Amino acid sequence: MEKLDCIVIGAGPAGLSAALTLGRARRKIAIFDNGKNRNRVTRESNGFLTRDGIKPQVFKEIAMKELESYPSVSISNETVIQVKKEEQKDLFLIKTSNNHFYFAERILLATGIQEEFSFSQIKQYYGKSLFSCPYCDGWEQRDKPLAIIAEAEKHMIHLTKLVYNWSKDLIVFTNGHQLSNNVRNDFARKEIKIYTTRIKNLHGDNGNIKSIELESGDNILRSGGFVVPSFYRPNQFAEQLNCQINENKRIITDGGRSTTNGVYIAGETETVGPSSLMMAAADGNKAAFSINMDITLDRF
Template sequence: MKDTNPFDVAIIGGGPAGLSGALVLGRARRSVVIIDEGKARNRVTRETHGFLTRDGSSPGEFRAAAAEQMRRYPSVSFVQDAAAEISGADGAFRIVTSGGDAYEAKKLLFAAGKKDRPLDIEGLADVYGISAFVCPYCDGWELRDQPLAVITSGEGAMHMAKTLAGWTSSYAICTNGPDGLTDEQREALAKRNIPLYDAPIERIESKEGMVEQIVLRDGRRVACTGIFFAPTLVAGSDLPQSLGCEMTEAGSLVINDFGGTNVPGVFGAGDAATIKYQAIMAAAMGSMAAVGINMELLQETWDNA
């Protein structure tokens, strides 16, 4: 096992939230270690959208650009590994990685995001990130004016029915079983000529990642060139809970305006601490959490002078 000198901050997760936090902390002259296993949830996508100056960059390009800019700040270190265990308390945390290395830090920032549960519809994994997405604000422009399908039910179906209208007038809703809608909601969809299919989905047919149609178990087929669906997500790391961090039912860390959790010295940012899954939101949260961390460190130095 390799031990290193203590860091001011250890960041678990190297996506937009963790990288943005590291940038702010590096500029504040803090020693930082970013521990990331390189398995970001958005690695299946070809492009990142809606992030000013980085619109259209692949997740890999985004991270490479961030790493290049971070070289200006020698107090920031990168470790490609997974954080496996965390012990200690505010001012003296100890992180052990899957590879057996250990790192000590005064503060922790969890920015490990969330993870997709296995996709249980045959063929969905083949198109995910290519022609099937989860957020119209992120990927609707690329599918504008095309025939699309939405895979979700209940209130989520109504939300997407209203939202997708901004990008296309041709879309159907596939609920993959009972629709979970009221009679009034079904009438609202019918009034707007939005097809509703409540049969279970047999499979999604595609060619080289491009959706062609959704085949239902009752034999009907829904032709489409793109899909939006509601994924099932879980927390990207169980380590915050092991430290006693409060979590929401959605698996998000409960944080204050500067990313602080209920556990002293532990902060959260990005998808790990919100259900607003946009890269630019994650980066902003990482920046604010870094300010919160630095404020605590400055106050502690002031008090101990």
């Protein structure tokens, strides 16, 4: 079985950026990706210099096309289901859902994160008219009548204050959670309405929200908005490889290196929090520098 220099799990901006750097360093690598990247539901990605407004799938296709210039890089549309360290061979072994096995000296985890919503119907509108990142989508929602859907008071305060830069026509929905008087007074001064009644239904079509119906019977017109999801890693690879993870679920790293020798982390996988395309790509580039330097020092 052929031994690879590095296996990259995940072909989002972090994994693809790392693959490009490693390919240019003449390292033999394989990228594994199952197409379940978080931004696949997004109509366009914003804020990446020279690629502002690009569709995420087009961004991915351009990156993969560029990688074809480097013969030491291969891409496989397989789902990795197991990763483990073969201590006797000092290699990592991965197994895919197609029952294929691959060996590599090093592993880069760039599988990203996924969202969960307290109100499941949000998924129908997420990435189209409901968003989580004002820096990514605030410009397109400027001056529109927007909803802020958040349950934890600290998250709601942060998001509302931030979105206020793009639109002053805001209404906050807490889905049954109460807010302190101080928050109510602060928002009242900015003429921001608050509804603490539970949400009954979201109305709209083709992913475009039109109104929010409450259990009280109120139906409030809105044409877009921002929400606060919770995030999770879609796999347990970091745990399986004994990477140290802190109390906030962040994988401890230094220059992309995890605490497990030979295991590297890039992008949203590290923080279990959302990141922009540009920041994730930068993380992949940084991790690739560490991988290449470690290989260089081991072999020189």
